[in-house]
Amino acid sequence: MKMSQNTNNPYSGYEKIVPSENLVRFLFYFFTRQRELPWIKKSEEKTFNEQMYCSQLQSSAVKKYAKYRLLFVFLDKFFLKLFAPKNKEGDKKNILFYSLNYCDILREAKKYHNVGLLACGRKDRLFAAKNFMGYVNVDDLDQYLLAYLKEKDMEYLFQLIKKLEEKLTAACPDYIVLSNDILPMDRAVILVAKKLGIVTIEIQHGLYVESDIRATKGSIVDYILVWGQYFKELYVKSDIRKPEDIYVLGYPYAVEKHYPLENKKQYTVCCLGENFNTFNKDLLKIELDFVNNIFQICKRKKLNFIYRPHPSDDRELLEKKLPDVKFTSKGEKLKETFGNADIFISFISTSLIEAAIRSKICLELTNYPVKLEIPDYERLGVCNKTLQTYGELENYLDQIIESPNVNKFKLNFNNDYVETRYNPGQRFLEVIKELNNKKI
Numbered sequence: 265m266k267m268s269q270n271t272n273n274p275y276s277g278y279e280k281i282v283p284s285e286n287l288v289r290f291l292f293y294f295f296t297r298q299r300e301l302p303w304i305k306k307s308e309e310k311t312f313n314e315q316m317y318c319s320q321l322q323s324s325a326v327k328k329y330a331k332y333r334l335l336f337v338f339l340d341k342f343f344l345k346l347f348a349p350k351n352k353e354g355d356k357k358n359i360l361f362y363s364l365n366y367c368d369i370l371r372e373a374k375k376y377h378n379v380g381l382l383a384c385g386r387k388d389r390l391f392a393a394k395n396f397m398g399y400v401n402v403d404d405l406d407q408y409l410l411a412y413l414k415e416k417d418m419e420y421l422f423q424l425i426k427k428l429e430e431k432l433t434a435a436c437p438d439y440i441v442l443s444n445d446i447l448p449m450d451r452a453v454i455l456v457a458k459k460l461g462i463v464t465i466e467i468q469h470g471l472y473v474e475s476d477i478r479a480t481k482g483s484i485v486d487y488i489l490v491w492g493q494y495f496k497e498l499y500v501k502s503d504i505r506k507p508e509d510i511y512v513l514g515y516p517y518a519v520e521k522h523y524p525l526e527n528k529k530q531y532t533v534c535c536l537g538e539n540f541n542t543f544n545k546d547l548l549k550i551e552l553d554f555v556n557n558i559f560q561i562c563k564r565k566k567l568n569f570i571y572r573p574h575p576s577d578d579r580e581l582l583e584k585k586l587p588d589v590k591f592t593s594k595g596e597k598l599k600e601t602f603g604n605a606d607i608f609i610s611f612i613s614t615s616l617i618e619a620a621i622r623s624k625i626c627l628e629l630t631n632y633p634v635k636l637e638i639p640d641y642e643r644l645g646v647c648n649k650t651l652q653t654y655g656e657l658e659n660y661l662d663q664i665i666e667s668p669n670v671n672k673f674k675l676n677f678n679n680d681y682v683e684t685r686y687n688p689g690q691r692f693l694e695v696i697k698e699l700n701n702k703k704i
Contacts, residue, residue, distance in 0.1 A: 275421075287421055343383075344431075348437070355697065359696070360440045361380070362450065365467075377696070380392070451484065491681075496512055512683055524623075535608075536616055537574040538613060539575075559588070606624065620646055621684050627657065
């Protein structure tokens with residue numbers, strides 16, 4: 265990709281928001297943050313994370329879009345017209361979701377508002393088509409990020425902002441809903457939205473501790489929708505946001521019916537993987553030992569064992585290194601895994617808490633030798649037990665196996681940490697209504 269010199273700087277209108285000399289740091293702040301983490305392995309020039317991000321752009325979005333460009337251009341124009349502009353009636357708003365993480369919320373919002381996607385990839389396009397929903401394509405913008413990472417020419421970033429502004433101006437959304445505000449494209453979207461007067465909302469994605477929230481989360485969007493009162497207070501205590509910028513949304517996914525725990529002749533244990541080795545290959549052995557030790561305990565106790573690797577892990581490599589361990593099926597949805605196991609064990613996986621929400625027995629094992637702030641999930645009231653050694657884990661499993669009434673392990677879940685009593689779609693609509701009233 266060759267960038268011609270542009271004497272009329274398309275970025276000039278953004279200087280008061282983020283000065284051009286700060287643009288690189290603003291867009292790629294996540295890379296800077298990653299370099300500061302003690303467990304991130306550094307290469308000669310870049311963190312592994314930056315190399316991985318560049319590789320993902322090169323291998324997926326950019327190449328695929330280029331291959332089918334003519335078809336995509338036609339589809340993108342059609343679906344953009346399907347979204348905007350719309351004649352809005354009453355409180356009906358144009359809302360773009362830059363994530364398919366929250367489909368339940370998206371579908372509920374579509375009943376009352378004009379809802380579309382900031383589409384990136386085939387999955388987003390198929391979802392839009394299936395639900396007769398408009399979208400704004402951003403696949404073709406990844407080339408500018410990739411080109412900048414390779415050539416370090418600021419003109420690519422200026423063009424990225426210009427093209428994104430053209431797209432959002434044509435779509436004319438009132439709100440853009442994101443699942444984070446830390447990755448480069450998300451930050452570019454937020455930057456353009458600030459200039460155009462579009463309100464940006466981040467829905468909390470996963471659980472985090474104070475060190476995470478202070479460094480990266482929710483600092484530049486207009487509003488944050490958090491999972492519980494605990495996280496709202498954490499933002500305020502950390503001096504990142506004011507209380508009026510934060511709304512408690514609750515757990516953002518529909519939760520299936522809770523079934524009582526039942527005594528079984530043979531329980532199934534699921535180990536939920538972490539992705540630390542994705543950022544540092546030296547941590548692969550730690551992950552393998554972690555899984556294998558739990559597997560051996562379950563084998564001695566005659567418990568079924570399954571391992572669910574993190575979505576970003578190299579699954580083939582893990583399967584090769586753990587030939588005796590049964591893995592969850594490739595492509596298995598998380599809610600399927602929740603239905604297939606009785607006891608869940610992990611270090612600090614968000615999925616562990618999601619299993620607890622569904623009334624599963626959940627155990628946090630904190631002997632993972634990674635230097636970071638570790639939340640005590642038992643103290644927080646969101647898992648059954650926090651354990652520090654394999655011996656403690658084995659003893660606690662004995663208690664479960666030998667219990668004549670396993671239902672006594674049912675957790676009294678702390679809704680202050682993650683609010684589970686709200687309907688996420690309805691609660692989202694309530695927040696949008698409150699935000700609309702703020703504008704009046």
